[in-house]
Every structure is written in structure tokens, then in C-alpha cells.
Amino acid sequence: MPRIGLVQFPGSNCDADVALALKRGFDIDPTLVWHTETKLPAVDAIVLPGGFSFGDYLRSGALASHSPVMAAVKEFAKKGGPVIGICNGFQVLTESHMLPGALLRNASQKFVCKQVELVTAPGSTVYHKSLFGKTSRVPVAHGEGRYYIDPEGLKRLKDEQQIVFRYAENPNGALDDIAGIVSENGRVLGMMPHPERATNPLLGSDDGLAIWQAFLATFM
Amino acid sequence: MKFEIVVQLKKEVLDPEGRAIQETLGRLGFRALLAVEVSKRYVVDLAGSAEADGEALATRIAKEFLANPVSEIFAVRRL
Amino acid sequence: MKFEIVVQLKKEVLDPEGRAIQETLGRLGFRALLAVEVSKRYVVDLAGSAEADGEALATRIAKEFLANPVSEIFAVRRL
């Protein structure tokens, strides 16, 4: 039985949805980890869910990235532990410098909620390999999802094949249509779209299940 | 002891807000408006009285929290 | 000719962002941080050279577009 730690910051609001997706899709009950914890429980992987940690004040993810729990998550990732950050979780990952780049206010300056199509880029990680060749329909819902990185950084992302998802149609002005990237070692994934919301055709799509499947495959 | 910390996007990063303001005002006939830059300004009030310490602390807060080095620059000024 | 326009909340108006930043940093050990105020700063570049005209225009822009008179005040300064 895989043990997944689900981190909760004050203002996280997709935590329950992630727990439900893991339960319904894979019969996994994640362990909740409160942001003030300095140590992680015994887990195989970590999820940083979406939401508005600390109200998105300052910059989205900025205040959360300094939470005690994030020091532990960094430690965990340094040892090769798998981490997925979704939406606000992705913002926390960039703010913590666990992933390169930054997520800026959408070019439209407006929050955007809609289904998008994600194209998986080529690469060698589990994510790339298990999802390559598919387009996934997954919703986005964010006000600050415009991925930015300087030109050298972008070159590095491309050279190292760290880009995992691109938008088929860019909803926020992200550089190079980037929707999700992975760390150099392939263990830390950050993505703006919400795979936990795409787990049943009744809810618009179940393409998110394959993304969770890939996440589980990083350690199972 | 108060310090002003101004945080703004790096020049090479698109600032949709500045651009939108300029376009809107341009359409409304403010032709003299050549450019608009938008930044965030924080005024932090720090306990203690040694100016140098205060400035160092304000800079640390700016650097570690208020500005994101990937996309932003900042400036600190004693008020 | 550049002007700085600072737009900030009226004193009595709740600044949830400033409060959240101050409280969070306080919990992280920045005890010397007594208060944080968040405001916006615009730098407008205006064509023309008469300072008085420029200042009047910047003030008009601030008043009519950048500041919300209901809850905000602004200050204009030549840079």
C-alpha cells in the first residue's frame, strides 16, 4: 500500500479533491501533513495540492514556501523522494526553488477556469514515457499560472527534457506553452492543471487518472 | 524605523498590467503617456533603532520573501 | 519626464495582505517586523517638458484611473 503525504497549508483548498481522487481512483488514503510539521511522516511520496495558501498574499506560493514543512519536503526531494505540486503546489515548488522558473499573473490579468488539452513532451522520465503521445483533457483554474524562466533557463529545460506538459492552446501566456515541468532527476513534478479534477468522465474527463498513475509509478 | 521596499518585474518580463494601463489610457486620449511601470511597494516597520541593522533586516526580508529573484528586482529605501 | 505615483489604502481600510505577510513572517521568527503595508507604485513617463503640466497630468491619471477614491489615497512625486 503506497503511503502518500498530502501537505496542507492554511488556504489550501484542493487537498480534499486530491484525497478523493486517490481514494476513488486507486483506493489510497493519503496521510495529511500540516504545514507546521518539521518532519514528514513515513511516506513514499508527497503531494502539494492546489488552493490559495496564505491567501496567495505576497505572491502565490511565496509564504507557503517558507513553512516549516517545506524544509522537510526539500530534504525528502533531495533524497530522490517523489513530489507532485499542482497549481498552487507548483507555485510553492518554484518559490521554494525546487523547480526552476516562476509563475506569474496570467497575461489576461484574469483568473481562468476551463478545460485545456495537454500535450506531453518527449523525455525520459516516467511521466514522459507513460504519457507521451497522448493529449490529456484536464481543467485549469488559476490567476497566476504564466510560466516564466529566463532564456538560459528555458534552454536548460529543453536540453534536459524537463518540460512534461504543454498547452495545446495557451490559456495564460505561459512561456513556450509550458503547463508542467519536472526536476532534473525526474522526481519532482509541477503542473498548473488539476489532474485530481479529471478522474471521471462525468466530471468532464478522466484523463487525470493516467497522470496520477504516472505519479504512483515513480515509486511503485 | 520604516523602510520602503519596491519590488518590480525584471525589464525582460512582460508586465500585462502596465501594458493594459498604457493601452487604455492611450485609447482615452492620453497621448503624452509614453510608458507605465507597475511595481509593488511594501512599507515595513521594524523595531530597534540602529539604522544599519534595520536596513540589513529590510534587505533580508526583501530578498528572502518580498521579491522573487527569478522574475523580480527590488530596492530598499529608509523612509 | 517621469513621475512616481504611489497608491495606497486609506489608513482605516483593512489591508489583509499586509496583515498576512506580517503575521506569517512573525511566526517564522521575524519578531522585529512590527507592521507591513502594501501599496502600489506606478512610474509614468510623460512626453513634454513643462514640469507643472506633467505633474498635473500625472495627478489626473492617478486620480481618475489608478486610485479608487472610495478606499485609496495617492501621492505623486517627480522622479
Added chain:
Amino acid sequence: MLPVPQPIDDTPGPTFTAVLKKHKISIEEYARILKICGRTPSLSELGVFSAMWSEHCSYKSSRVHLKRFPTEGPEVVVGPGENAGVVRLSGKLCAVFKMESHNHPSYIEPYQGAATGVGGILRDVFCMGARPIANLNALRFGERKHPRTAHLLEHVVKGIGDYGNCVGIPTVAGNVSFDASYNGNCLVNAMTVGLIHEDQIFKGYATGVGNLVIYLGSATGRDGIHGASMASDAFSTADNAERSTVQVGDPFTEKLLLEATLEVLEHGLVIGLQDMGAAGLTSSSFEMAGRAGNGLRIDLDKVPVRTTAMTAYELLLSESQERMLMVIEPGKWPELQRVLEKWQLACTVIGEVTDTGRVHVHYQGKLEVDLPVAPITDDAPKYERPMTPRKMGGSGSVVNREVDELARNLGVEKLTLAMLADTGDKAGIYRQYDSHIGVRTVLSSEQHGAAVLWIQSAWSNAGDEHLGLLTSATCNERYCRVDPRRGAAHAVLRSARAISAAGGTPLAITDCLNYGNPEDPEVMWDFSEGVDGISAACNALAVQVVSGNVSLYNQTDGVSIAPTPMIGMVGKMKDVRRAVPARYGQDVELFLLHPAGSPAFFSGSLAARHLGVDGRQGALPEIPWEAEREAMDFLRNMSAAGSLLACRDVGDGGIALTAIKMGLKDGLGLTLDLSSADIQADSAVQRYLGEIHGAYVLALKSEKQADTLRSAAALRYNKLSPVGRLAASDSIAFGGWQIDREKATETYEQGIAR
């Protein structure tokens, strides 16, 4: 300590008159206050009366009418009078919901006004112990070309979105329209739906003498002082002095408050709990004490403040957001503190429950308020304001002829495009709202009909694994202007149609009755007619009113808004897998389900408005109740049988506009031919663009088509006629007119709030 609070100077004269006026207290009401106090009140006490007896808190002009609503039904668990209404969904699972207005604050500061409106209605629902699962919003703005409209729309939508998105409640449906009568007075009505277990419904009672009164949440500032009386005020554009009372919302704190509240309720840590909404500490303490028949002692020195030198008056009346008042047993205090600390929320003991039946407020060593509770909460003034029936708009056929002629002069194609632009694509609004969070959303604004949420709950009956909750909010103010009674009935009906079209059964409604100045006898008559119209529709459809809100004085510079009784409805369906969207994206044949022989009409229609016909002219046809009910049952059966691909109730702009919009967003053209439909119309324009009661445009699964037509043939009051098709073509053709599809798409998509 003084034995009585410091009295005001009530020597008759201009100063005293001004004080009363500022507090919106009449001479008669003041006489009543003297009697209740048994002495001259203090300024704080006057403030308490002013707030508690404001229109907003006391419903003094509307109470006598609201009694007429049907409020009891087999599935109604909690009716009007509590923070929100409750209706049973399945087993022990109940829906809690309410709609509330934030019109005046939103006109003054659209972003914060709308945001705090959402915050307030969320708190009303979660302070009953329910977890909010959906928000809706119904908006009314002035004419599109009015200089303030675009600004108000943009900021209201942003305010609603930023707040709801941050708290993490999906906004799943809504309604918006534009009308000159809102030029100086926009409407922002927000609704929240939550879920609760029937046996865990929490009510705000201050029981148990000696129990502690706890203040929870944000510190108090001078926000919205006089807000409660402001909402009862007709403001004039000349006087914007009230602009300093802006309340600022903090959705982050709201989210913490939501989680903390549900946690403390679940752990049984509190006895009473109430949101500090309008008139803040005053109304929450009086209401909680009133419901329990107890008294309270409050020590204002303990209230957390964020600004200096606040007076007792200000502390009592501040409307700072994201605050709650709780009553707890003293023994629970340590555990309560532990829970609240986790959520980073400040909480303070500010008083205790007493057996005096009075509220005593102390501040800085003085007694500021010493008032009996019951006379203030239960015996608030109640007015039977004079009413004068309006002269109704005469004959509908005159309007029909006028519109027909004007339409042909303008060109039907042009008129159709103008109407498409007016009711344009709302994606610019709803894409700013998170509609998926919570993973329940099956259908939402994106599919254009009622929202459908999939409710999986351990509390529902076995076999209800695919239970659906449906919700919709609407009102047609143009109809209400022509006929305030039928218009109001229509608002209920329209919500029920939307819910039925999606496959659901209507259960109950909430309302937000937005009207003008009640001191105008014609407005008061509109209001009374509205109540009767809603009641009639509820009775006809066997649904009840479980909660609601009244917003009066919606007028600017003497002009009242069109009567706008906004209706929010909740319904359910057995199986969300059968939910039917109102849009369709593929080539398909279209049918019209409609009452046989029903008249198309132009009175109160969108076409009439576009053509500049006086909006009060004409008459609404009688509502064919039997046919309406039969059609709704039929649709539910068809949905349950899996026969419907899409279904959309005919609304603004008649059958043509409804059919066009069914496929336009998916790039489909249309051929529409109503010659086989059984519609009464004097002209083709009227047949296609006239509006009609009880009609639906729908598409059928091909393999179910024969069956469906067979069962339709057995309908007593309705007909199902083939009327054309949605097609991958470049044109939209109806009644001999033709519009370029791309042109239509472009016009439609220019839409709203881009």
C-alpha cells in the same frame, strides 16, 4: 459606573431631528424606543435600534407580506427565519441554501461590495454547520452603453471570483442582464448551497446562563459603520459621503473561519454561533440572545481592534468582515482555543450569557447599552405600507403589432444580431469563476443550463450513489415590469424549467426580492404582487420558500429599479449520468416541446426592448400551469430514459434565439422551421422572436427518437414538433430570414466582460 447609559440630548429641535434622520428612525419609532427603554437612550443604544430596526435587519415593510409564502412541505427541514433554509435531498442528506443581496455596497465599491457579499452568504450557510458546495450569482447592471456599466461589471465579477475561488467554493451558475433601470443601482445577489446531515443542523442560540460569549475572527475596524442603515437608504448620486465605509473582504480568513467553524461544530465545542453580518456585533448578539430568551453581558474592552480610539457605538455597529460570535460552555474554552489556534484565528472571551433578558454592554468603565432583547428583536416595527395598484399596460396585441412593424423596419436579421450581442456569451464572466473545485460539477455555466452537481454522500439513501443536486438562479425583470405578479411567478417557473430541462425535480427556492422605494405605494404594490406571484408558482409546482432576503430602496434620484424578485432554486435528480446539457455540438435534428396553441408574445420581450417599446406596455399571457407541469414531468422521464441529448428552455429572444444559442458556441449553424409547431402568432416575426411560456428546444438520441415521439403523442397539453436542425453550416436560417453564422458567432462572442 453610571447606573444608566449616558442619555442623548433629545430636546426637540434641528439637532435632534438630524440625529434621528441619520439613524433613519421616525418620530413614532422614537416614541416606541422611549417606551422600551423607559428613559432616554444613549447614542450607542440609538445605534442599536437604528440597526436592528433598519429595513435590512427587521424587514419592517415586507414582513406582513412574506407571511403569505408557502414554507412547509414534506421535504422542508428548516424554513425561513434561520440563517439559511434546509431541504432534504436523500435519507439524512440535506441541502442548505440562501440568497442575499449586496446591491448598495457593490454600487459604491463593486469589487469589495461583491466580494463581501459572497463572504456573507457563505457564512450564513456554514454557520449552520453545512459545508458549502456551490455558489451562484445573479447580477443586474444598467444599459450596456451606460458609462458605469462596464466598470461595475468588471469589478463585480472579479470580486465574486476572487473571493469564491480563494475560499474554494465553485461558482456553478448564475444570471446576468442589463436594463436602464439599474443604471444607478446595480444588483448583486449571491447564493450559496451547502450540504448537511439532518440531525446536525446548528442554530444560533445563546443558551445556558453563565456560558461564555466568544469573539472569533478578524479584528474590528470602522468598516461599514452604518452599513446596515445604508442598505436601507436610497442614495443620491450627489452625495457620495458614505464612500468611506467600505468593508474589505479577506477570503483567506474566511477559508480558515470555514474550516475552524466546521471543526468546532463537529467536535461539539459550541452551543451557539452566528455570523457578525449586517450591524455586526449588535445584530448577532441580540439575535442569539433573542432566540434563546436570554440576556448577554458584553465587555467591549475585550473586542480585538485593528485601529485606535474606537467608540462603543463604532464597536457595536462595525461591519468588519470574517467575524463570528459564539457561545460556549466555560469548560470547553481550552479545547476551543487549541482548535482555533491551529487555524490561526484570534478568539477572545468578550462576555457571558445572563438570565436578565437584556443586553448589557460595558466599555471603558461605563455602561453603554442596557436594553431588553425581546422588544427589539420580536416587536420591531412592522408596517402595512399603503399600496396602489399600478395601471397595467393594456393589450398585448398592440405591442405585438408594434414590435412586428418595428422589427421589419429595422430588419429581422439586424434585430436578431442585436439581441445576440445583448444576451451574449457569458464565458467572459464564468471563466473567471472556478466551477470545478470540489469535484462534483457535472454541468455548470459552460453548458448553459441549470448546474448539476454529483453528490456522493454517506448520509444519502442506499442506491443514491449518483444523486444529483441541481441549481439555478434567475428572474426576468422585463416581465415583472409588465406584470409584477406573473413576472414573479415566471421567475420561479423559469428556474423550474431549467432544472427540469436538465433532468431534475425542483425542491425548494430561496429568493432575493429587489425592489425600489417601499414608501412609494406603487412599488409596495409591485412587491405584494411579487410575493403573490411567487406563492402561486410555488403552490402550482409544489415547491416551498425556505429562505430569502429583501432588498428595498433600490432607487437612485427618485427612480426605482424594475421589480426584480430573483429566485434561486434547488432540485435533485436520481442519476447524474442522465443530466442533460443546454448546448449541443453536433449535427442533429431539433424538436420543440411546447404547450399546444400557446401564444408567442412581445410584451416584456427582449425584442420589444431593443426596438424601444415602452417596457410597461402590454400584458403577459396567462401561465398554462397544467402544460408547464406536464412538460416538466415529460422532460424528467425522457432524461431518466436517456433520450435527451440536449434541452434548453425558451427564453429571451424566443425560439429563434434559443435555438441559435444551442449550437452557436460549438460552431454550428441552424435551420429552424416552426411551421409544424402549434403556436399562436399574428406574424412570422412574432412566431420566431416572440417569447413563449413553457417551451423547450431539444435534441433526441436517434435510437430513442421513435419512442419519445410516441410518448409525446400521448401528452394532453403539450406537443413535440420537429423544427429543423443544428448543422455544420455557415448559415442560420429561420422563417425566411438568414444570418451568416460567423457574423453571429462574432457578435455573440464579443459578449460580456471581455
